[in-house]
Amino acid sequence: MKVAPRLAVHHSSQPAHTVARRWSSRSRESIVIAAMMLALVAVFLLSLAISSVWVPLDQVVAVLTGMDTEQSSAHVLIREVRLPRSLTALLAGAALGIAGLQMQTLFRNPLADPYALGIASGASLGVALVLLTSGAVVSNVFASSLGLAGDAAVTAASIAGAALAISVVLGLSNRVENPATVLILGLMFGYAAQAFVTVLVAGTDPDKLQRWVAWGFGSFSGVQWGKMTLFAPLVLIGLGISALTTKQLNALLLGEKYASSMGLNVRRMRVLTMAGASILGGVVTAFCGPIAFLGIAIPHMCRGLLGTSDHRSLVPATILMGGIVALTAQIISLLPGNSGVFPLNAVTSLIGAPVVVIVLMRNRRGAFTA
Amino acid sequence: MLRSLVFIATALLVSVGCAGPGKAPDTSRKGCIESFDSSKDYFPEKTKPEFAENFSLEYHNSYKVVTVRRPADVGMEEKYVLLQCGAPRPELPAVLSRAPVITVPITSLFSASSTHMPLLVDLGHVEVLTGVAQARYITTEPILDWIRQGHVTEYAANDVIDTETVILKAPAIVMSSGGFPEAYNTLQKAGIAVVTNVEWQERSALARAEWLKFMAVFLNEEGKANGQFNAIRDRYMALKDRVIKLPEKARPRVMTGTVYRGTFDISGGASYVARLIADAGGVYVWAENKASGGTSVDIESQIARAADADIWINGGDWTSLKDMLAEEPRYRHFKSFQQGNVWLYNRIVHENGGYDYWSRGITRPDLILGDLIKIFHPELARDHEFVWYKQVPRE
Numbered sequence: 001m002k003v004a005p006r007l008a009v010h011h012s013s014q015p016a017h018t019v020a021r022r023w024s025s026r027s028r029e030s031i032v033i034a035a036m037m038l039a040l041v042a043v044f045l046l047s048l049a050i051s052s053v054w055v056p057l058d059q060v061v062a063v064l065t066g067m068d069t070e071q072s073s074a075h076v077l078i079r080e081v082r083l084p085r086s087l088t089a090l091l092a093g094a095a096l097g098i099a100g101l102q103m104q105t106l107f108r109n110p111l112a113d114p115y116a117l118g119i120a121s122g123a124s125l126g127v128a129l130v131l132l133t134s135g136a137v138v139s140n141v142f143a144s145s146l147g148l149a150g151d152a153a154v155t156a157a158s159i160a161g162a163a164l165a166i167s168v169v170l171g172l173s174n175r176v177e178n179p180a181t182v183l184i185l186g187l188m189f190g191y192a193a194q195a196f197v198t199v200l201v202a203g204t205d206p207d208k209l210q211r212w213v214a215w216g217f218g219s220f221s222g223v224q225w226g227k228m229t230l231f232a233p234l235v236l237i238g239l240g241i242s243a244l245t246t247k248q249l250n251a252l253l254l255g256e257k258y259a260s261s262m263g264l265n266v267r268r269m270r271v272l273t274m275a276g277a278s279i280l281g282g283v284v285t286a287f288c289g290p291i292a293f294l295g296i297a298i299p300h301m302c303r304g305l306l307g308t309s310d311h312r313s314l315v316p317a318t319i320l321m322g323g324i325v326a327l328t329a330q331i332i333s334l335l336p337g338n339s340g341v342f343p344l345n346a347v348t349s350l351i352g353a354p355v356v357v358i359v360l361m362r363n364r365r366g367a368f369t370a
Numbered sequence: 371m372l373r374s375l376v377f378i379a380t381a382l383l384v385s386v387g388c389a390g391p392g393k394a395p396d397t398s399r400k401g402c403i404e405s406f407d408s409s410k411d412y413f414p415e416k417t418k419p420e421f422a423e424n425f426s427l428e429y430h431n432s433y434k435v436v437t438v439r440r441p442a443d444v445g446m447e448e449k450y451v452l453l454q455c456g457a458p459r460p461e462l463p464a465v466l467s468r469a470p471v472i473t474v475p476i477t478s479l480f481s482a483s484s485t486h487m488p489l490l491v492d493l494g495h496v497e498v499l500t501g502v503a504q505a506r507y508i509t510t511e512p513i514l515d516w517i518r519q520g521h522v523t524e525y526a527a528n529d530v531i532d533t534e535t536v537i538l539k540a541p542a543i544v545m546s547s548g549g550f551p552e553a554y555n556t557l558q559k560a561g562i563a564v565v566t567n568v569e570w571q572e573r574s575a576l577a578r579a580e581w582l583k584f585m586a587v588f589l590n591e592e593g594k595a596n597g598q599f600n601a602i603r604d605r606y607m608a609l610k611d612r613v614i615k616l617p618e619k620a621r622p623r624v625m626t627g628t629v630y631r632g633t634f635d636i637s638g639g640a641s642y643v644a645r646l647i648a649d650a651g652g653v654y655v656w657a658e659n660k661a662s663g664g665t666s667v668d669i670e671s672q673i674a675r676a677a678d679a680d681i682w683i684n685g686g687d688w689t690s691l692k693d694m695l696a697e698e699p700r701y702r703h704f705k706s707f708q709q710g711n712v713w714l715y716n717r718i719v720h721e722n723g724g725y726d727y728w729s730r731g732i733t734r735p736d737l738i739l740g741d742l743i744k745i746f747h748p749e750l751a752r753d754h755e756f757v758w759y760k761q762v763p764r765e
Contacts, residue, residue, distance in 0.1 A: 052667075053674040073677055076703045081670045085632065202528045214630055221632020221669060226699050289631070334668055 029306050029313040036320035040090075043327040047086040048078060052334045080224065086327060088223040091235045092284045093326025096291060097298030097318040098242045099280035102273045104299055105249050105311070107179050114281030114295040117186035117274065118165040121193035123285040124216075126161025130154050131211050132200040154215070155227070155286045162282030165189055170274055179256065179270070217343035218289040220330050227287060234283045239319060241276035245269070246311035253309060291326075293349045297356045298322045304359035325352060401475065401590065403456030408432070412454040415593035417586060420603070421577040424568055425584050432457035434474075435466065436587060441566035442548050448566055452587060470563035475590040476542035480525060483547035484724070486567060487513045488733045489585040493594055500541055501525050509724030533557060543588065573662050574645040575735030576606055582733055598733075605736035606649075609743055612750045613651030622746050624652040625676035625706060628686035629698045634672040638665045643684060646735070650742035651750075655679050673703055681745060682706035683713045683759070691764050713745050715758040727758040 049060045055074045062068040063078040099114030107116070115121070130153050168189055173182040201209065223231050242249075248269050251259040260266045284291060302317040303309060329347040403412065412432050419425060428435040433453045441448045449469040451462060459471065480501035481487070487510035490496050496516050502508060503526040505517055516522060525535050531553035536544060537560045544557060548568045558564055565588070569581035579602055586595035613621075624647045627636035637643035638661025639654065647654040655676045659665065667675075682704065688694045691710060694701050701707045715738075718726035731738055734757075741759040744751035 051670055053670045073674060076673055076677065077670055080700055080703065081632075081673065202530070204529070210635075211630060214633065219631040219633065222630075224699050334670070 029308060029310075029317075032305050033313065033317055033320065036317060036324065040320050040323050040327075043324050043331070044086055044090060047089065047327045047331050048082050050331055050336060051077075051082060052336060053077060054336055081221070084224050084228055085221050085330065087228065088231065088288065089220040089326040089330040090323040091232060092220060092288050092291060093294055093298070093322035093324070094319040095235045095238060095280040095284050095322070096295040096326075097302075097322030098239055098315065099277040099284075100295030100297075101299040101302075101311075101314060101318050102242060102249070102277040103295075105252055106270060106273050106277075107183050108253070108255070109180075109183065110300070111296070112183065114277055114284075115190075115290070116183055117169045117278060117281075118189035118193060119162045119278055119281040120285050120290045121190035121197075122161040122163075122165025123158040123282060124161065124290060125193040125196055126157035126159070126164075127154050127215055128197045128200045128212065129161075130157040131215065132204045132208050158286035159282060161193070162278065162285060165193065166275070166278040166282065170271060170278075173270070173274070174267075182270075182274075215289050216345070218291040218345040218348070220288055220326070220344065223287050231283065231287050234279060238276050238280035238283070241272065241279075242315050245272065245276075246315050249273070249311040249315075250309075253311075290345075291348060292345045293352050294322060294326060297352045298325060300356050301325075301359050304362065325355075401455070403432070403454055406432070406457055412457065413590070413592070415590075415596070417583045417592040417596050419577075419580050419583060421574060422569075422572055422580040422584075423577065424571055425581070427583075427587060430460070433460055433471075434587060435469070436565075436584070438566050438568065440571060441568060450563065450565055454590075470558070470565075472543055472563045472565075472588070474588055476588045478539075478541040478543075479588075480523075480536060480539070480541040480544040482526070482545060483567070484508045484510070484729060485547070485569060485732050486545055486585065488729050489582050492582060492598055492733050493586055493589055493591045495589050495591065497521075498589065501536070501539060501544075503531070504529075506722060507724060508729075509720035509722065509726060510729040531557075533560075536562060569732070571662065573640055573642055575642045575738060576603060578642055579733045579735050602734065602736050606739055609736060609739045609751075610649045613649075613743060613747060616651050616747070618653075620747075621651050621653045622680035623655055623676075623678065624681045624683060624746070625655050625672070625679035625704070626682070626684045627672070629669055629672075629701070632669045634667050634669055635664055636667060636672070637684065638662055646738060646742055647683075650739055650746050652681065652742070652746045669700060673700075676706075677704055679704065679706050680709075681711045681713065683715075683742070683745070685712060685714055685762075687716075688712070688714065688762055691762055694762070710761070710764060712762040713759050714762060715741075715760075717756060717758050717760040725758075731758060 048064065049055070049057060055077060059068065059072075059074040060078060063072075063075050068075055096114055100112070103112035103114060103116050104110055106112070165186075169182065169186050172185050176182060176185075201212065204212070248259075248264055251262050251264045252266075252269065252273075254262075256266045256270075259269075281295065298318050298321050299314065302314055302321050305321075306313050306317055308314070325348070329344060329351060332351060333342045333344050333347045408431065410431060411429075413429050413434060416427075416429050418427060424439050426437045426439070428437070433451055436450045436452060438448045449466055451466055451469045451471045452474045453459065453471050455473045455475065462469070476498055478500040479490075479498045480503075481499060482503045484502075484507045487499075487508055490499055491510055491512050496512050499513065499516060499522055501523040502517070503524070505522070505524050508514060508517070523535060523539055525532050525539075531551060533553050533556045536557055540562065543563045543565045544554070545565050545567050546554060547570070548566055554564045567581060567584060569578045569584075572578045572581075580599060582599055583592065583595045586592050625636075626643060627634045629635075636656060637654075639656045639659030640662040641664070644654045644657060644659075648657070656667070685694070686697065688697070691707065691712065694707065694712070706712060715727040715731070716725060720726060727738075737757045740751060740754040741756055744754050744756060745759060
């Protein structure tokens with residue numbers, strides 16, 4: 001029977017369920033995912049229509065359908081600012097949600113998130129080196145050696161920092177058996193990187209510090225079309241890995257020993273999953289800054305709404321939900337009339353945290369059923 | 371043996387302690403009162419802020435009272451009593467009971483900000499500077515010479531005030547630039563007067579420059595400050611008069627700022643930059659914005675507001691328009707960028723990377739205004755040579 005692995009998964013968490021109940025939960029999953037698709041399309045369009053500057057709806061439609069004149073300011077606002085920003089939010093939300101899901105499953109820990117392996121700390125170390133070191137030292141040498149200016153250097157440094165974190169932790173993880181140990185290694189790498197960042201922050205003048213603080217706020221607005229050509233493919237690669245390994249992730253839910261008895265090459269799966277999650281977390285951090293909360297919250301929301309831990313439903317749901325929540329946060333951070341800037345990270349956490357609490361409380365089984 | 375070592379060490383410590391400057395009132399100083407006459411006005415030269423809103427002065431025979439209204443964004447006003455050296459401590463009213471009493475003219479000064487340096491240079495008192503928070507941000511040449519000669523202690527090299535060093539060196543005052551790190555409380559408890567210089571909160575360049583008078587009251591140099599400031603004011607007003615009658619349509623629309631990750635850092639509509647733009651015969655695109663310092667707007671609002679601005683001033687560390695595009699391709703949607711009308715104040719950059727604009731510019735708003743008029747209305751400033759502003763080249 002085709003649903004065999006799926007039955008096994010459910011078995012572990014909900015042994016009392018009947019076959020009939022499983023079928024009904026399957027249809028529930030389909031309905032929830034369909035609703036999410038509609039919601040995502042709606043939020044995406046809303047994010048193109050509503051922002052700090054008011055553009056009449058008919059002009060929005062005209063621009064989107066290509067019926068407008070090239071040089072109108074609505075054209076620039078929607079094509080050059082809103083469209084890339086909304087796409088970035090969608091991809092970043094999906095990426096962080098999936099990376100969080102992978103980490104939570106891999107480590108069988110509901111508190112794991114995309115940054116669990118020290119990716120954000122590694123990235124922030126790279127960014128701090130570029131933004132905070134004074135004058136011609138590291139930053140300029142780094143930037144000029146790559147032929148990069150300004151924010152491009154920040155992005156590159158962030159990727160380099162995240163890559164360093166990944167390679168250190170992946171390298172060490174091959175020597176340890178227990179996944180919890182890997183988690184602690186990541187945590188320790190994070191502390192070490194943060195220590196360097198603190199030293200850099202301590203000796204910095206206020207102007208540079210302001211940039212640093214702004215980076216920490218997180219933003220989907222920095223990815224313009226030029227950067228999108230790098231950002232989107234990298235995120236899609238990461239998402240692809242997760243989509244192709246749903247069965248293996250399901251097996252991991254049962255524990256590494258059980259998974260390997262089912263014929264899964266656990267060690268390879270571990271490296272693949274960590275690499276995938278690291279690409280997702282690292283790329284988003286590089287382009288958007290350390291976006292808080294989405295990575296840990298989205299998978300919990302989806303488990304709660306779907307009532308399952310089956311990755312064949314969770315992965316698509318997480319991608320959709322990540323996009324919905326990120327786009328909503330983006331809309332709220334730039335509501336009409338608010339030309340000033342409300343930090344994205346504040347919105348994601350303030351809006352998202354109560355939602356997760358509600359989902360968890362309504363779902364008495366607990367949202368993490370490993 | 372041990373005992374003699376302890377003795378030598380103690381003797382050294384005691385002698386170092388005695389050598390610390392600024393401890394006992396030194397009545398031998400030039401201008402100090404030798405025989406006090408309570409009816410005599412010891413401050414014949416007085417000054418009064420004309421544009422600055424954030425400090426005020428009050429003169430008595432042997433002392434003056436300085437009030438800083440807003441030493442920080444929050445917090446109460448601060449008052450300092452400046453007592454002529456050699457005068458007996460006066461009976462002070464209750465409102466001044468907690469004000470530090472500072473003997474003037476001061477002979478030593480620790481300064482928290484590089485913006486205080488031009489004030490000392492203009493008043494001819496570089497020699498009072500004995501400490502700076504961080505030497506690496508200073509770009510004022512005479513001060514750098516003074517530092518190179520070893521007269522200056524750095525007391526917050528890593529942003530953290532080294533209270534022990536400050537207490538040991540015991541300067542007459544520590545001039546902060548606002549905010550209240552805990553360290554300042556400690557210093558005040560140790561009897562060191564902390565004075566707040568918040569020229570950056572003023573809303574016009576003239577008012578900022580007027581903090582020259584603030585520095586002058588501590589040095590008893592009111593006469594010099596008045597003369598210098600009046601000359602600057604007169605030049606500023608004369609320049610402003612050249613553009614005052616221009617009709618609205620002859621005034622270029624001006625934008626400021628630089629983008630970072632989709633957020634534009636711009637000058638607020640109530641800032642001194644906005645005021646300079648207006649005084650130079652320009653129209654600031656964010657004129658009705660309320661921020662008195664810098665502020666942030668999202669790129670979308672900036673495009674909606676400034677896409678058709680004629681001139682762009684005060685951006686990032688750009689060396690060319692090409693460089694700008696590499697940083698943010700969406701700059702190309704601004705008319706000022708398309709026409710190459712982007713101007714930065716980087717004509718003179720100090721070898722440590724600091725901009726001369728940020729030191730000399732503090733006390734020379736007339737020169738800044740001259741530069742801006744030359745950018746906005748070249749025909750009205752033919753006699754003016756650019757001091758700080760430079761057009762960003764294409765390549």
